Amino acid sequence: MPKMKSHTGMGKRVKVTGKGKIVRELTGKRHLLEHKSSHVTRRMTGTVTVAKVDIPRVKKLLGR
Known part of the structure; x- marks a missing residue:
């Protein structure tokens, strides 16, 4: 079986904190x-x- 690859787009959008929570930025602040x-x-x-x-x-x- 090939390795599972994480979704690179999701990796750029979210961050996993030290305690395991998943955080994201609020929408609507780009343009x-x-x-x-x-x-x-x-x-x-x-x-x-x-x-x-x-x-x-x-x-x-994220492959977790």
Whole structure:
């Protein structure tokens, strides 16, 4: 059997913390920022944990 390869796109989108949580960036902060209010763009900073229902799918794509 060939080796399982991790999904490189998912590896760029999420990060596994030291305790094993999977965190991601919030969406909507890449482009078209000029018309978004400062309040909205500030709210989009930082990371959030991946939703509970998505964790098995993300772990499979990461090869864990």
